[in-house]
Amino acid sequence: xxxxLSDAVEFLPILMQGVKLTVIITLGSLVLSTILGLFWALMRxxxxxxxxxxxxLLINFIRGVPIIxxxxxxxxxxxxxxxxxxxxxxAIIGLGIAYSxxxxxxxxxxxxxxxxxxxxxAQSIGMGWFLxxxxxxxxxxxxxxxxxxxxxxxxxxxxxxxxSTITVAELALQGKLIxxxxxxxxxxxxxxxxxxxxxxxxxMYLVGQLEKHSATQRR
Amino acid sequence: MIELRxxxxxxxxxxxxxxxxATVEKGEIVCILGPSGSGKSTILRCINGLESYDSGAxxxxxxxxxxxxxxIVDIRARVSMVFQRFNLFPNRTxxxxxxxxxxxxxxxxxxxxxxxGRDLMARVGLAGKEDNYPGQLSGGQQQRVAIARALAMQPxxxxxxxxxxxxxxxxxxxxxxxxxxxxxDGMTMIIVTHEVAFAREVADRAxxxxxxxxxxxxxxxxxxxxxxHARTQDFLRRVTHPL
Numbered sequence: 001x002x003x004x005l006s007d008a009v010e011f012l013p014i015l016m017q018g019v020k021l022t023v024i025i026t027l028g029s030l031v032l033s034t035i036l037g038l039f040w041a042l043m044r045x046x047x048x049x050x051x052x053x054x055x056x057l058l059i060n061f062i063r064g065v066p067i068i069x070x071x072x073x074x075x076x077x078x079x080x081x082x083x084x085x086x087x088x089x090x091a092i093i094g095l096g097i098a099y100s101x102x103x104x105x106x107x108x109x110x111x112x113x114x115x116x117x118x119x120x121x122a123q124s125i126g127m128g129w130f131l132x133x134x135x136x137x138x139x140x141x142x143x144x145x146x147x148x149x150x151x152x153x154x155x156x157x158x159x160x161x162x163x164s165t166i167t168v169a170e171l172a173l174q175g176k177l178i179x180x181x182x183x184x185x186x187x188x189x190x191x192x193x194x195x196x197x198x199x200x201x202x203x204m205y206l207v208g209q210l211e212k213h214s215a216t217q218r219r
Numbered sequence: 220m221i222e223l224r225x226x227x228x229x230x231x232x233x234x235x236x237x238x239x240x241a242t243v244e245k246g247e248i249v250c251i252l253g254p255s256g257s258g259k260s261t262i263l264r265c266i267n268g269l270e271s272y273d274s275g276a277x278x279x280x281x282x283x284x285x286x287x288x289x290x291i292v293d294i295r296a297r298v299s300m301v302f303q304r305f306n307l308f309p310n311r312t313x314x315x316x317x318x319x320x321x322x323x324x325x326x327x328x329x330x331x332x333x334x335x336g337r338d339l340m341a342r343v344g345l346a347g348k349e350d351n352y353p354g355q356l357s358g359g360q361q362q363r364v365a366i367a368r369a370l371a372m373q374p375x376x377x378x379x380x381x382x383x384x385x386x387x388x389x390x391x392x393x394x395x396x397x398x399x400x401x402x403x404d405g406m407t408m409i410i411v412t413h414e415v416a417f418a419r420e421v422a423d424r425a426x427x428x429x430x431x432x433x434x435x436x437x438x439x440x441x442x443x444x445x446x447x448h449a450r451t452q453d454f455l456r457r458v459t460h461p462l
Contacts, residue, residue: 120269121306121365125320125372126296135323140310 007187011178018174019195025091025160025170030153032096037103042133044108062101067162070094075166091163099156106148110141150207154200171195220245220407221266221298221376226275228261235261236272237431243376243409248402250418250439251411253428254454259411262428263378266409267298280375296324299369303381305361307353313364314340314349320372339367343397359390363397376407383414415458419443427451
């Protein structure tokens with residue numbers, strides 16, 4: 001225990017640099033996946049056959065390829081086509097795209113859960129498609145979607161560790177590097193695990209609160 | 220003002236409307252009666268394009284109703300609808316429900332819209348309930364908010380789709396009273412209903428629909444008191460004397 005504490009004090013500053021990158025990747029890809037996911041979801045419910053089908057195909061493609069392979073593709077293959085990204089950019093874009101598929105299906109489920117009578121009521125006061133979405137469906141779908149959205153946030157935080165495979169020195173990779181050079185596997189990886197947990201706990205609390213909130217909203 | 224010419228409509232193999240023609244004049248109150256599944260709600264929903272029709276033509280003040288055209292948005296703003304299950308927006312207060320259309324569809328000034336919204340709430344007898352959410356109101360109150368929401372669009376006509384069918388019996392009266400006061404103010408109304416007594420008293424004209432065709436039509440008071448057609452007689456007997 002004594003040993004662990006002294007190791008912790010020694011390694012914490014280096015690991016904190018990893019934490020910083022982990023947070024940046026998570027936030028960046030969360031924003032990107034949310035925007036893309038909402039866009040895919042709106043295509044899916046647009047009622048226009050071509051948009052619906054092509055988006056469904058795209059989503060299945062994204063879901064069907066492992067995140068790690070998508071990251072490799074963006075970071076190692078795209079340069080062959082003249083698109084060179086930094087490892088951090090590639091990680092954010094890769095994770096953002098990979099998760100947009102799950103976000104999209106989550107958002108779509110929320111949108112489709114809204115009673116059709118709501119849409120008819122909105123249409124009957126002269127609302128067009130965008131206004132129905134903006135004023136009636138999305139605000140109500142928002143509440144339904146929040147709890148699963150919180151879960152996606154937690155998963156993204158942990159999956160940001162996959163960025164280590166394309167050389168982003170986030171928390172997991174920093175840990176691995178320290179462990180490899182000091183052989184203090186136990187101390188280092190215990191710290192890494194605890195630090196991930198510390199970042200997840202507030203998110204878990206948030207999800208719990210959101211679920212409680214949406215339960216009281218339901219009538 | 221509203222004209223239906225030889226409307227046909229099928230849901231798959233089911234031919235629900237088989238050639239319905241009707242004209243509703245400005246200020247007229249028309250009640251549509253008929254057994255369930257007769258197509259009466261479908262006809263109503265075709266008028267503001269919530270449902271498409273296969274052939275024939277519906278016009279509202281000369282404009283053709285086509286649910287796939289941009290013009291449908293404009294027609295819906297002129298022909299409001301009140302639904303059987305109210306369909307109020309549950310995440311907005313009663314007053315917000317009422318002013319939603321004026322503010323976001325007609326782009327009215329917020330202050331004047333709210334002011335008019337409060338007047339409309341008072342008009343349907345719900346002054347003081349402006350800040351309640353639909354979930355905090357009874358069915359009858361919710362339906363009255365829905366009527367206020369329809370009125371807020373300053374429509375040329377209002378379509379009522381079985382407005383009292385989802386209500387507890389003791390709450391039917393308060394909704395019918397509001398509808399009656401609209402009738403007295405000269406609002407053009409098309410009402411699908413099972414309330415024969417209400418139709419007889421308030422409506423100018425009644426249509427009896429069965430199996431997708433108009434079986435009988437005429438002045439509401441006389442037709443509903445002395446129906447000529449056997450199917451109308453049979454239906455009215457069953458509605459007014461269920462036992």
